[in-house]
Amino acid sequence: MDRKLINSLLISIGACSVISCGGGASAPAPLPEVPPIVIPSSPDYWSAAVPDFTVTNDSPAIELIGDDVINLVVGESYVELGATATDPQDGDLTANINIVNTVNTGVSGDYFVRYQVQDANENKALEQVRIVRVYNTIPSTMSLRPVGVSQSHLGYIESLPANYAIDSNQQYGLLIFNHGDGANVEVSGGDAQQALQNIISSNGPALMQQNGEWDSSLPLITLSPQMGGIGDGNELTRLNAFIDYALNTYRIDASRIYITGWSQGGFLSLLYAAQYPERTAAAISISGGLPANPNEAPDDICQLEDVPMWLFHGGSDNVVSTNSSIRVVDYIEDNCQPMVLPKLTIFNGRDHNIHSFVFDLSAMQNNPNGIEANDNHDPFDVGIYQWMLQYSRN
Secondary structure (H helix, E strand, O other): OOHHHHHHHHHHHHHHHHOOOOOOOOOOOOOOOOOOOOOOOOOHHHHOOOOOOOOOOOOOEEEEOOOOEEEEEOOOOOOOOOEEEEEOOOEEOHHHOEEEEOOOOOOOEEEEEEEEOEOOOOOEOOOEEEEEEEEOOOOOOOEEEOOOOOOOOOOEEEEOOOOOOOOOOOOEEEEEEEOOHHHOHHHOOOOHHHHOHHHHOOOOHHHHHHOOOOOOOOOEEEEEEOOOOOOOOOHHHHHHHHHHHHHHHOOEEEEEEEEEEEOHHHHHHHHHHHHOOOOOOEEEEEOOOOOOOHHHOOOOHHHHHHOOEEEEEEOOOOOOOOHHHHHHHHHHHHHOOOOOOOEEEEEOOOOOOOHHHHHOOOOOOOOOOOOOEOOOOOOOOOOHHHHHHOOOOO
C-alpha cells in the first residue's frame, strides 16, 4: 500500500480514535490537535495465523459426498453423509478424514460440519464445510462465527439467503461489511464470541439481521468480519485472505464480490478496492472516503477507475470530513478514466452516523421518511443492493 496514503490514513484514524469514530452515538467536534495514540494490545484471537489457501500438486483433496448444504427441521436427526479424500502420493486418505461436527438439531441455527485431512508429509487439504440449516419455519438470518469455530483467522457474522439450500448449483454474490473503529478487536475484550456483539451494536447489516429487518431474499451472502485498527500495513492482506476463506466455504460467485463499510470501514473498503480492483465488483463507502490530499494521491488511486463506487456522507459530519468523500470522487473524475462514474450522495445537515438509514434504505428520496440530499451531488434514488447487484467483474 502507498506510504503517503498510510500516513494520511493514520492521521484521520487517529482523530477518529480520540473522538470514538465509528462507535455509535454522535461524537463531539474533533480536537484542534491529535495527541499521540496508544493502541492497546490486541486480544489473542486477533493474532490467529492467516490460513494458506494455496493448492499445489502435492496437496491432498477432500470431496464431500452429497450436498454441501442440508435443511433439517428442529428435532430431526442429522445423518452424516461423509466425504472422500485422495492424495497424489498417499492415495486414498478417506479413512484419515477428521470430521468436526457442531450440529445441534434441537436448536434453530446454521451449523458447520468441517472435514479435514493431511497426508504423510503433513500437507493439509483445503478444509471442506457442510452447512446444516436447522429451523422450524424460516432459516436463521444471522450466525456468529468467532475465531476457532472455522478455518477463518477473523471472527465474523454470517447471514445466508433464505433459499441458500434450495438449489445446489446456485451461486450468490458476497457482500463484505467493514465496521467502524468502535468495534475493533483492540477495544472489544478477550472473549471472541462476545466481541462480535460490538459489530452488531454498530448499526450495520448485522443489527438488521438480528432484528429480522434484513431482506433475506437478496442473492447475497453477507459477512461482517471483525478487524483491528487500520494503518499497521497488513489489514488488506488479512481482509483478502478472509475473502479467500469465504470463497472456499460458501457458494459464492467470485465475479460478484461487493465491499462496503462505515467510517473506518468506509476507508478500508476503498483501500481494498484500490489494491484488489480485479476482485471488487462494486464498493460503497459511508462516512469514509479516502483521507488523501489531492496533491498527495496514492499511486494506486486510479485503480479505482475499474470499480463502480458509491460514496455517502453527512454534510455536517464533524468526525470524518465530508471532503474525504468529495476529494476521491473529484480526483477520479479529473485524473482517471472510470469505467462507471463514481456516485456521491451528501445528506444535508446530517452527521457521521448516517449508515443505518443507508443500509435500511429509509434515507431514499422516495421513502416517506427520506432524507434530503444535496442537489449538487447524486440523489439516493435507487437501493444500494439493487445498484451493486447490476455489476460483476465479468
